[in-house]
Amino acid sequence: MSTPSTKGNRLVLFLLLLSLVVGSLTVYRRYQVETGYTHYEIVLDYPALRSLAASSGMSLREVAVYLKEAGATGISLPVQTVSDLLAAGEAVFVPTGYELIQSNKAFGNWSRYELPEGTLMVPSSLNLPRDLSFLDFERTFAGPDPKALALAKEVGLAPVLRIPFFPRATKKEIERAFSELGDFAGRPVVFEGQKLLGYPQQLGEVQAKLAEYDLLLGDVEFSGQRGIDRLAEDSPQRLVRVHTITAEEMDLLSYDRALARWIRAVKERNIRVLYLYPFTPDSLALRVSNRSPLELTAEMIRDIRGQLVEAGYTAAPVKTLSPLKTSQLSFLAVTLGLLGATYLTARFLLVRWWQPWFGRTLWLLGLAAVLALNILFAWEYSILAGQITAFGAALVFPVLAVLLAARREQGLLSALGTAIGTTFIGVIVIVTALAQAPFLLKAEQFLGVKLMHLLPPLAVAFFLWSQGYFRTWSWNRLTLLALPVVVLAGGYLIVRTGNIGAVADWERELRDALEALLVVRPRTKEMLLGHPALVLGLWLQHTGRGSKVITGLALVAGTIGLLSILNTFTHVHTPLTVSAVRTLHGLWIGLGLGFLAVLVYDLVERLLLHSGGRFQ
Numbered sequence: 001m002s003t004p005s006t007k008g009n010r011l012v013l014f015l016l017l018l019s020l021v022v023g024s025l026t027v028y029r030r031y032q033v034e035t036g037y038t039h040y041e042i043v044l045d046y047p048a049l050r051s052l053a054a055s056s057g058m059s060l061r062e063v064a065v066y067l068k069e070a071g072a073t074g075i076s077l078p079v080q081t082v083s084d085l086l087a088a089g090e091a092v093f094v095p096t097g098y099e100l101i102q103s104n105k106a107f108g109n110w111s112r113y114e115l116p117e118g119t120l121m122v123p124s125s126l127n128l129p130r131d132l133s134f135l136d137f138e139r140t141f142a143g144p145d146p147k148a149l150a151l152a153k154e155v156g157l158a159p160v161l162r163i164p165f166f167p168r169a170t171k172k173e174i175e176r177a178f179s180e181l182g183d184f185a186g187r188p189v190v191f192e193g194q195k196l197l198g199y200p201q202q203l204g205e206v207q208a209k210l211a212e213y214d215l216l217l218g219d220v221e222f223s224g225q226r227g228i229d230r231l232a233e234d235s236p237q238r239l240v241r242v243h244t245i246t247a248e249e250m251d252l253l254s255y256d257r258a259l260a261r262w263i264r265a266v267k268e269r270n271i272r273v274l275y276l277y278p279f280t281p282d283s284l285a286l287r288v289s290n291r292s293p294l295e296l297t298a299e300m301i302r303d304i305r306g307q308l309v310e311a312g313y314t315a316a317p318v319k320t321l322s323p324l325k326t327s328q329l330s331f332l333a334v335t336l337g338l339l340g341a342t343y344l345t346a347r348f349l350l351v352r353w354w355q356p357w358f359g360r361t362l363w364l365l366g367l368a369a370v371l372a373l374n375i376l377f378a379w380e381y382s383i384l385a386g387q388i389t390a391f392g393a394a395l396v397f398p399v400l401a402v403l404l405a406a407r408r409e410q411g412l413l414s415a416l417g418t419a420i421g422t423t424f425i426g427v428i429v430i431v432t433a434l435a436q437a438p439f440l441l442k443a444e445q446f447l448g449v450k451l452m453h454l455l456p457p458l459a460v461a462f463f464l465w466s467q468g469y470f471r472t473w474s475w476n477r478l479t480l481l482a483l484p485v486v487v488l489a490g491g492y493l494i495v496r497t498g499n500i501g502a503v504a505d506w507e508r509e510l511r512d513a514l515e516a517l518l519v520v521r522p523r524t525k526e527m528l529l530g531h532p533a534l535v536l537g538l539w540l541q542h543t544g545r546g547s548k549v550i551t552g553l554a555l556v557a558g559t560i561g562l563l564s565i566l567n568t569f570t571h572v573h574t575p576l577t578v579s580a581v582r583t584l585h586g587l588w589i590g591l592g593l594g595f596l597a598v599l600v601y602d603l604v605e606r607l608l609l610h611s612g613g614r615f616q
Helices: 010-035 046-056 060-070 082-087 134-139 146-155 171-178 203-212 228-234 247-252 255-269 293-310 328-349 356-378 382-405 412-433 449-466 477-496 505-518 524-543 548-570 576-610
Strands: 039-044 074-081 092-095 110-115 118-123 141-144 158-163 188-191 216-220 239-244 273-276
Touching: 010 328, 010 412, 010 576, 039 046, 039 158, 039 293, 046 060, 046 074, 046 293, 060 146, 060 293, 074 082, 074 134, 074 146, 082 118, 082 134, 082 141, 141 146, 141 171, 146 158, 171 203, 188 239, 188 273, 203 228, 216 228, 239 255, 255 273, 255 293, 255 505, 273 293, 328 356, 328 382, 328 412, 328 449, 356 382, 382 412, 382 449, 382 524, 382 548, 412 524, 412 548, 412 576, 449 548, 524 548, 524 576, 548 576
Parallel strands: 039 074, 039 273, 074 158, 158 188, 188 216, 216 239, 239 273
Antiparallel strands: 074 141, 092 118, 110 118
């Protein structure tokens, strides 16, 4: 293999070490922020709680106390409209032409509103506008549900406000939604529906009201609510991530799978509010249990709390994430490190065509790019600058790791150390570039996941092709059958990246088993494909065994494991400790399988040679 000389590349080595050392300081700062962010809440859905009380034959208060003793900490507090009051029987409307039969017993503490369309009677504790119109019942807020609020205060459950959606809300209507919420400072608000109140024109007004009343924004994971992204991006300092399993899902999930999902949400995705719907008589989990829905719900809450306590989390009112932002110095260091890695990677890829002026041109263009990124970072475009830098690192470092490791002047263990060490520097660059609060709360995300799974293997394949590794490919029936399989497997890998729904049943069962055994499961493509292929490819490369086609394919596949490590750390909402443990598990299992593959390959080749054949 023709490779560029690394002698004289002292500047590149210095830049990589600089990014490693300076970036590590930011990594430690992020670790400190994450370890201090441990408060979580288990919140009961108030309407579902009423249904549970009715089916259990107990009072609402008794059920709430029972679940609080199990570990529940909060309860939802609906912010009602006049229509909600009427639907719940908490208000009465008599159209014009009908007589209102009023008695002191029935309406002694109610207020009367005379409208052109009829008479509206509501509890006197509610304060409605006097210019109320019959046509605006669905759009007129009447404040938090007084019964839910009274229950929360009596039992000692912290309220989580729920504000419904209606289309084309005006500024006045939004003001009305928040007018009764002055006593709930520091509490989360969860918006109902597929769109946020005020979407799309009045989201700025909603944001202003959240700030005015010092309320937190509850971002429900996987909800896809329109408008939530904008509020989360504009006010990450108010953001609290919420996870829920809908009532319909709770009916379909087994007990263990539901429990694992709750725990995983807190430990792996910075979820801090668990919005819980109780089990129902139709739940799958209930069919294999002798418990009642209330008892099984309490058991679930106890198990959630017990496992989270063991993991170091505290059941207490949620707090916002401490401020976190990469310093300008750290960002400069990692962008310079990326520049050095990019230059060296280009030297490898273009070694056959390299000219002295290429190097000078690359340095000048690279320095201009570093300057531009740092200007963006300083001018309040730190999110965009971080995304660009992290994306560049995700493309460059896995390629550089494989190409550096594949040089023949080192042994297998040394080559593996080179590949893993180079990838680790890429991890530092990515973590430092994305060490900002919006990324930790998933208000902002790494961009380019599909491309980072596609381009690095293609770049390694291009380099190996330029070195003649695939030019001995012979078109026979075997290769004609193998090529479509390889193409389809690669396409499947790209398509299902980040898509949980694409996981096959066998893989889901494997994941569950590994999670039960290891607590944090490694990535399947690392331990079963990427790392074993890397070990085999480097062994073939350094021993000269096997054909160049097999060696080249193994090295290309090995790139997948290294880029997957980098991809793990682009999930910034996952705590560093979880990502580190996941990576370590993937390495020891994948490398172990790789050495096993080497033994099998060696044994099979010896048997074939003994019988007069060989690997081609």
